[in-house]
Amino acid sequence: MSVPQRNANLESNGIVTYVAGWTLGGGTSVNNMVFNRGSPYDYDGWANITNDDSWKYSNMLEYLKKSENYQGNFPSDQHGYDGPIPVSQPRYAPGLENWLEAGRSLGHAITTPNGPQKMGFMPREFSKRFGRRVSAYAGYIRPFLRTRRNLRVIAKSEVRRILFEGNRAVGVRYITNTTEGGQVSNIAKARKEIIISAGVIESPLLLMRSGVGPREVLNEAQIPIVKELPVGKGIHDHVVLGLTFVINNKSLVFDPDRDLNPETLRIYNAFGDGPYSTSGGYVGQAMLASTVAQNEGNPAWADYMLYPIQSASAPAIFPPAEGIAMADWETPVFCGVAAVRPKSRGTLTLNATNVDGDPVIDFNFLSHPQDIQVLLEGIQTALKIYEETPAYKRLEARLAPIEMPACDNLEYRSEEFWRCFIRQRGNSFLHAVGTCRMGRGQSDPDAVVDSRFRVIGIDGLRVADASIIPNVVNANTHAPLYGIAEKASDIILRDWEDRPGGSSSPSTFKKTHRRRTWA
Ligand SMILES: Cc1cc2nc3c(=O)[nH]c(=O)nc-3n(C[C@H](O)[C@H](O)[C@H](O)COP(=O)(O)OP(=O)(O)OC[C@H]3O[C@@H](n4cnc5c(N)ncnc54)[C@H](O)[C@@H]3O)c2cc1C
Structure with missing residues (x-):
């Protein structure tokens, strides 16, 4: 666990839990x-x-x-x-087509994540x-x-x-x-x-x-x-944070309660396909450059990543989906927003009184104002994707209401509100x-x-x-x-x-x- 962060994860008193794979293969x-x-x-x-x-x-x-x-x-x-x-790339990728269509309609390229990475939307x-x-x-x-x-x-x-x-x-x-x-x-x-x-x-x-x-x-x-x-x-x-949206088509999400059953297990064992093959509904991503990157002369070097999570339940560090008012045919979906070329730097040191104990970690997250700016622009793009593109308008996508008492004094969805939200919710991406x-x-x-x-x-x-x-x-x-x-x-x-x-x-x-x- 980190020391309390001054600018991140304030929703949890600034404490960031960093986990690692303590096993063969790490x-x-x-x-x-x-x-x-x-x-x-x-x-x-x-x-x-x-x-x-x-x-x-x-x-x-x-x-x-x-x-x-x-x-x-x-x-x-x-x-x-x-x-x-x-x-x-798994064949089972619910909602991927909507994501790529949204990117296309915003004028972005549909491209590959690895061969080599280019800017745009991709599986x-x-x-x-x-x-x-x-x-x-x-x-x-x-x-x-x-x-x-x-x-x-x-x-x-x-x-x-x-x-x-x-x-x-x-x-x-x-x-x-x-x-x-x-x-x-x-x-x-x-x-x-x-x-x-x-x-x-x-x-x-x-x-x-x-x-x-x-x-x-x-x-x-x-x-x-x-x-x-x-x-x-x-x-x-x-630094990553999550936004929750609601869409009108449950078939576009992985729902463990509905989708994991003997028949889908048989399909997985026979073909390596179907709901059992998903990594929690992660299907696509977008690699984009904020004005920070552009002003630095790096318009093709993405500094934020967006990724849709087509899952009925929230992944770790995202706010729980329970309690969102929804019709029977609706489902939550999530969008990860990550600042991926952070400028903030921190320290890791020994605990001097117990050198074999846990370290003292201060990530110093979001101490550089440009990291907050990048996340702000990432949030704005995510809202555009889910609220303005035909692909998501067809799904009647809407932002789930955000309960954030620390930001209640700010106009909901104003720039100042989002800056507050980023400090409350920004967390480690475990990278x-x-x-x-x-x-x-x-x-x-x-x-x-x-x-x-x-x-x-x-x-x-x-x-x-x-x-x-x-x-x-x-x-x-x-x-x-x-x-x-x-x-x-x-x-x-x-x-x-x-x-x-x-x-x-x-x-x-x-x-x-x-x-x-x-x-
Ligand atoms: C939950 C989680 C999800 C992630 N998701 C992704 C993802 O989807 N994609 C992605 O690219 N990255 C992801 N990452 C990050 C990625 O897995 C790590 O960046 C990467 O594994 C780091 O590799 P490493 O070799 O530096 O260290 P590690 O993978 O942490 O390996 C270190 C190894 O050393 C061993 N070890 C540690 N101390 C000692 C010791 N004193 N003596 C002996 N052995 C020791 C550990 O047991 C471990 O086997 C994720 C990480 C986590 C924790």
């Missing part, structure tokens, strides 16, 4: 599987920040393609076809095969568990500290939970190097707990300093990045890793996960992370091949020590 085992590479401009921005052209989209494309087994509706040479992660693609999730674990690890002698998974375990000899990382201390409810402490020594991929929250915590972080944080927590680096500084995320920011190396005061994933000033230690992303992509994060992971593995192999007398031959860690701590 977030890809629990997420909504929405597959979006982000804009080519995002990657070009990273190349600029790192001064390393290998991060440009044109150079990252080989890695994005390598991870992909594209089965969607926009085949082209921009996609990969024999990677481990299937990418598909959503997902990391699914046959309507089923394929996680990082299912795609990259499980198939090789029995055949790769340099791969070993130690489940139910958690790395607690990175061990150093001078400025060289030499191993990790980890605990394994036993079936009897106890814990065993072990040390694993690295033969070559250590790669941390514990995610945007845990990777920086692991570094700080081990002595790599900001001087003031380590001093306060009385942790001996191995290397002073700006770990945890720069955390940021997309946080930036806690072990990648940069130019030693000379970059904001950088924790260099553009080859190496922790600056430390030998034998890299970080490869969402924490290294300096500026979040303008869309969901797991697709770019597959590309980043492919790039990391390529760089690491090459670095070892290039060493004098070196080889990239398989090598696992050496387990050196076993100590029962408590049972």
